[in-house]
Amino acid sequence: MRQRGSVQAGTSLADPCASSRRRRPADEVIYGEVLDAIISHRLPPGTALPEDTLAAAFGVSRTLVRKALQRLAHGKLIELRRNRGAIVARPSVEEARELFDARRLIEPVLVRSAASRIGDAELEALRAGVTREREAFARGDRHELIRLSGAFHCRIAASSGNRVLADFLGELISRTSLVIALYEQPAIWPCSLDEHGRVLEALARRDAAAAAELMRHHLDHCEAQLDLSGEGRAVDLMALFAHARAEPALEAS
Amino acid sequence: MRQRGSVQAGTSLADPCASSRRRRPADEVIYGEVLDAIISHRLPPGTALPEDTLAAAFGVSRTLVRKALQRLAHGKLIELRRNRGAIVARPSVEEARELFDARRLIEPVLVRSAASRIGDAELEALRAGVTREREAFARGDRHELIRLSGAFHCRIAASSGNRVLADFLGELISRTSLVIALYEQPAIWPCSLDEHGRVLEALARRDAAAAAELMRHHLDHCEAQLDLSGEGRAVDLMALFAHARAEPALEAS
DNA sequence: CGCGCCACGACCGTATACAATCATGCCCGC
């Protein structure tokens, strides 16, 4: 009943220093695993997350699952409907736009700050990350690509020196991943790699202004690639099926 | 958000309470009550929050208390020490500075946005709030003053139209309250009222630029009133009591 | 007198049992 072997999936981007610790608490494992599954789109928005099933999946009781779900709900990554179970969150179009507005406000500042204080070691780690992004893209591994892309932004934020904002940005990035899952357009994609690379270059030459501007542009580009025009998942069923509706007081079949 | 008066904690909830209202989920009550107690300084930083005691105080089992504490911990309002219980968080000086940096980044933008879209009703509510702040100050009710001050910032944020940032600012404001509890200097205080009033005036004439600038100035002022020079609570006991230490293997001091 | 070990108490960590609630489908009267 105790399978504590296979729980060591990729390091969650919210907790960069998670490895090498002695016996991580089980609820954090669950939190991290589910978080990772959500942000890498293995659990699409709307997916039901029954406590029993998760408890069985992790080999623990519902108690721990509940704790993890509670935390995920606080971060707006799942919706906790009273008496009806949890589902992966489905951010509205408005929320999506607000998310990007928030990131456009925060990230350029963070990048600017990081440019003047980032160390060579971190720079190297960033470079390695971008390389892995390219590899993931080359072999068409979208899950991994999304995860790595988020990690890139997170790492830069962590180098900014402001943990408060960096933590918040981590939440925004996770939620952005949900937005992408919901509103991405099938066609285009290849740009963000180059853009990450360019931000990194500016960072490496400690060009704060350029790095900030590139980041802002990158975010604009990301948002532009989404289809935020319609009302998304909140489709009006009444309007959608109006043409097929049997009119209550209308004859004429 | 907290307009619903203070519910007496400590009275047994076994009371039928069959009043007209449908009872709010117990865990939210606990969360709200503890949150309110923390931000109004009735629970100072460092205060222990044993699950048993809280459970008894609210007349519920530890299960619900744990849920509430979990959420409070996610918002960094309490520290959850493994196997050693929860205490009200004690933000470090660095965190305090980061908090203010974050607010200086976000709030002017939010105010600017609010200036162009706030309605007369909200404006009136804001005015009423400032009036109550003045009254609380007049009768020396610091708890209430702190609560109302936070509510003022929250309301403006809510009028900005960006819920994502407004929610985040709500967290920042709560944490700022902890910072004030830890680092406020005894002497000065009277300014923030006028500053709130001035921000409100600018808002009322839809002067976005002025409102943003006033808000930035207000935050500067608030931070300047704190004593963030020393290392705060993290006093080095070794150094503090060095003069009274019995030297283990050293003669002649 | 000082130091380390041990036992105890307080508290949290987790599992499990049972009650409550919602959604769904069935059935019956019309």
Add this chain to the structure above:
DNA sequence: GCGGGCATGATTGTATACGGTCGTGGCGCG
């Protein structure tokens, strides 16, 4: 056929029991 009410199954809500861990004080030994 159609609508409303009830039975039912699935799932969460809450309480409680038991075991584990940590901090602290006492005790005995050197």
